[in-house]
Amino acid sequence: MPELPEVETVRLGIEHLFAGHRIDAVRVFDERSLKRHPGDSQDFTQTLIGAHLGQPQRRGKFLWIPLELAGASSVESVAPPALLAHLGMSGQLLAHDLSADAPPLRHERIRIDTVDESGRHRELSFHDQRLFGSLAVDTLVADRFALRDLVPQQAAHIAPDPLEAGFDRARLARSIRRHRSAVKRVLLDQTTVSGIGNIYADESLWAARVHPEQPADSLSQARALRLVDAVVAVLRRAVAVGGTSFDEQYKHVNGESGYFAIELSAYGQSGQPCPRCGRPIKRVAFMNRHSHLCTYCQRMR
């Protein structure tokens, strides 16, 4: 999927193009993209129409837009709603300037027609080839990590991400070391730290010179801290260049690609020289997918 940097890039785009807009119409082209919505597509559509979009938020790979519902009294909205998006492996949120009743594009699953104060229309559209992603209307609940006010119920179980205000690097280093399994598996576990997928796990492990199969509890606190700092640096750098994209599948809200692919050191670089030592990057099976690493720089210890 799009990982934290790609989702953050999408969030920034939505903030810029849709914050404050009112939803005028909703079309669900494929119900399977609503599999995490508690009601049916009718319910989804009815809830959204007339709602105003707030400032988009993100934790890890979850993205949500708080909703101010039509006719709801703000005073006693005990459980404020939000439009929740998870992009899965191939989801995209794109801004379109079509007419709302134009036929769906190739992998377009849901189209949300919005209008701003001056009456200008713009569509927020959910595209998803593989259907692992979804949109839903969800309820916002208190954040049990107390790093922010509210989080969607469906994202309440995941840990804070490394770029969140109040993120505690020492605490994450300790929590990584509480696990016995391979350190890469722990980095991918969204309930330990959120936002990291296969690409940024491999890049972070390469940067910190840690072997992906190293048991997490065998890392010293200093080494775990170095790994956490590598994660933060890699994610920050990727956000700064608009995320990674390899093909048409991973685009920004405005349809442009991210540039982090240019500076990948390990991920997808099998056979290429390690940028640090020049030896070839290896690609090895790991958890039904692959790890990319320099077996010289990243030793088991």
Added chain:
DNA sequence: AACCTATCCTGCCCGC
């Protein structure tokens, strides 16, 4: 409780 495996989907790319 912690850990791991299987599974949800589609389309593209490769080799035969």
Added chain:
DNA sequence: TGCGGGCAGGATAGGT
């Protein structure tokens, strides 16, 4: 050209 297998950046239910 056609077909089948492998593969892709994720999350999670359910097993041990």
